Amino acid sequence: MKASFLKNRVTRTWMMGLCLMAAPAAQATSVSVLDPRLPTVKPTSPELDPETPxxxxxxxxxxxxxxxxxxxxxxxxxxxxxxxxxxxxxxxxxxxxxxxxxxxxxxxxxxxxxxxxxxxxxxxxxxxxxxxxxxxxxxxxxxxxxxxxxxxxxxxxxxxxxxxxxxxxxxxxxxxxxxxxxxxxATEPAWFGLEVSGQATNTSPGYEGLQGYLDAAPGGIDARYAWTMPGGTGTGVRIVDVEGAWNGTHEDLPRFFYTGGVQFNDLGWRNHGTAVMGVLAGQANGYGVTGVSYGAQVGHEGVAGQSIASAITRAALVAGKGGVVLLQLQARGPRGTRDCTCNTSQCDEVPLEYWRANFDAIAQATAAGVHVVEAAGNGSVDLDSPVYRGAFDRSVRDSGAILVAAGTAGTHAPMCWTNHGSRVDLHAWGEKVVTLGYGDLSSAGEDRWYTGTFSGTSSAAPIVVGAVANLQGIAHATGKGPLEPRALRELLRATGTPQASDAKQIGSMPNLREAIPELLAK
Structure with missing residues (x-):
């Protein structure tokens, strides 16, 4: 009964999505009355704690x-x-x-x-x-x-x-x-963990066997199955990562198709961005790691010197319809919890779309056909809390982005510090992610650093981006063209591996083996 329900749900959503994809060309000139933009609720008292930078x-x-x-x-x-x-x-x-x-x-x-x-x-x-x-x-x-x-x-x-x-x-x-x-x-990476340094090695071994998030469900998202399909490595899809810095000379990264904005000259930021890129696009070259969507084109938009909202619009323009923008940042919002015992340094950090300018930039991007994937943050908060004044209530406002929480690698239980709530769409591994940077697996110079401890919603979100890109690549290869962002979001939600039973809602984890047949059936 559950399988039948999910199939009907996905079918209805995809019929709507395909209609939306076809509609603009035929109906653009006939749109006379637009659905009104949702009103903004002003705060009646200061939102941020006085000590917040x-x-x-x-x-x-x-x-x-x-x-x-x-x-x-x-x-x-x-x-x-x-x-x-x-x-x-x-x-x-x-x-x-x-x-x-x-x-x-x-x-x-x-x-x-x-x-x-x-x-x-x-x-x-x-x-x-x-x-x-x-x-x-x-x-x-x-x-x-x-x-x-x-x-x-x-x-x-x-x-x-x-x-x-x-x-x-x-x-x-x-x-x-x-x-x-x-x-x-002030924003920071949505990464949870400690900087570590490992032992130098003279060669770069292959770590793909340690990338359990690539494996079949229920352990992983079954990226390996997607790779067997035409376009299933993200072929023809552009991904733009929005954050602080990257190491573009790492031995296991492709050439970036786009490098926008200004980067921070900071090793911590650079490690973070490089780790994200490894999850997405580590090259299939027999050594190092293999990215979930290694066939996609990847680029980045630096946030040093511009607002996050501005960076989002620039990234969306470059990614284009059917492309993906990844938001890997979080910032402190109103005090939503008193229980941050497992991650006190990031307490009350929330997703970027809490702030209206960011929300409007994301909403415009998804309305234009760009997929936006957003780290839910590591602030230990329930996004359904009334302190957020409906900012994460999908019935009040919905940017169209995919919000990603962090689950355990083995049991799909919420990590103790992950943000959660009804607005969260999906989860992925929030710990033990093998990728580039940091140097605890291999530290023979920064261009050959690898890690086995990338974590947080920062490790979860790029795994989901890879799933989005691989499905979009398959859609391109089979003549379906750009997919409607909300329809693809619903497909992943409905076909994913369920989270462990828990009061904290973090959504399902993508399961590409289940999602691909639904995509191809439409």
């Missing part, structure tokens, strides 16, 4: 206001406002006079911020590119997308804490023309 203050004005950077400052450009935007302003009861008053009030507040410079655009792409991406996403999805040019950032001085800006953020949120204002906490 913060790196920027983000302000978004309401849709239709046409606040822009002009002449070195923020201005209302009413002459560029179209009829739809005028209608959005009217629905909010915002007059031109009120908007201009609120903008001046916001600038006065921002003058008091401990900042590094004046307010600027949060997203780095030019206005025409952002406008065109918005139009295409709306055409394809029939859903209203955010005007990303209404987001602005104020970089904060190093050492700024939430206590320094919490009151200023609340003053901004009190303005009717401001949709949301918040302080963005």
């Amino acid at each position: 913060v790196q920027r203050l983000v302000v978004k004005f309401h849709e239709g206001t046409r606040v822009r950077v002009r002449g070195g400052g923020l201005q209302v450009v009413s002459t560029e406002r179209n009829p739809a935007e005028r209608g959005r302003m009217a629905r909010r009861g915002l007059s031109e006079q009120k908007l201009r008053q609120d903008l001046m009030a916001a600038l006065r507040v921002l003058a008091d911020v401990p900042r590094m410079g004046p307010p600027g655009r949060l997203f780095r792409q030019d206005e025409l590119t952002l406008a065109e991406r918005k139009r295409l996403a709306e055409e394809r999805s029939g859903k209203e997308q955010a005007d990303l040019d209404l987001y602005f950032e104020v970089p904060l001085k190093p050492g700024t804490l939430a206590a320094d800006v919490n009151e200023l953020v609340m003053r901004l949120n009190a303005l009717d023309s401001v949709e949301i204002a918040y302080a963005e906490a």
Whole structure:
């Protein structure tokens, strides 16, 4: 009965997905009324604990206001406002006079911020590119997308804490023309573990036999089965990893097809990004490791020097329809738990989409047909907690991303520190992942470092990305074209290996042997 239910569920979802894939070309010109964008719920009290380090203050004005950077400052450009935007302003009861008053009030507040410079655009792409991406996403999805040019950032001085800006953020949120204002906490890799150093070796042995996550279910995702199918190594799929740094000269990595943004000059960040790339794309060359989707093209977008939201939009543009963007970062959100005994250093760290700019960037990417996979984070929190004000309630808002938690390698039980909840879609190995970097397996120079201890939702998320890329590669090879992100997400959820019975929901683990026949049957 369970198998029949799952099959019917997948069938219904895939019929909807295939219709969505075909619809834009035929119906784009007939879309006259868009499904409205979900409203933002402003906080009624400061969200971040006073001692939380913060790196920027983000302000978004309401849709239709046409606040822009002009002449070195923020201005209302009413002459560029179209009829739809005028209608959005009217629905909010915002007059031109009120908007201009609120903008001046916001600038006065921002003058008091401990900042590094004046307010600027949060997203780095030019206005025409952002406008065109918005139009295409709306055409394809029939859903209203955010005007990303209404987001602005104020970089904060190093050492700024939430206590320094919490009151200023609340003053901004009190303005009717401001949709949301918040302080963005500093990000870090969603990796849990200790730096280790191993013994140098003179050769690079083969470690593929230790990569149990490649094996058949229930132990692994059965990547080896996918490799036997045309396109099943991720052929023709572009994957862009968004995080801090990578070692592009590692002996077991292919040449990156894209290197965007700026990297941190930091060994810890570099080890992390290199380990992620090894899980994805370690070359099938007889030594080192073999990536889940070793036939895919891989690239990266560095976050040093730009906002996470900006990095997401840049990565999505490069990945393209049917491509995959991987978000490997987490940041401290509101206090959602008092029990972080097994990972105190990352307590209350949450997925990136908690912050509205990141959510809007992800939603626009998935609406444009880009698959987004996001680490759920290692903050030990229940994402269904009311402290998050519905940010992770799928009935309230859904970015379309796949949220990935961490499970044990052997039993599929939640790792004690993994974030969990109804918004989490899938899990994968959160421990004992064999890949590149760190050097505890082989440390004969950084270009030949390998590890057997990569962990966290940072190890789980790229395993899921590999499953997504392999299915998308098979779809390309069999003429199905780009898959609809939500439909592929549901396919993986419905056909995966169930998690161990536990009150913490982390979802199933991908099982490619079960998912592929469902894909091919449609």
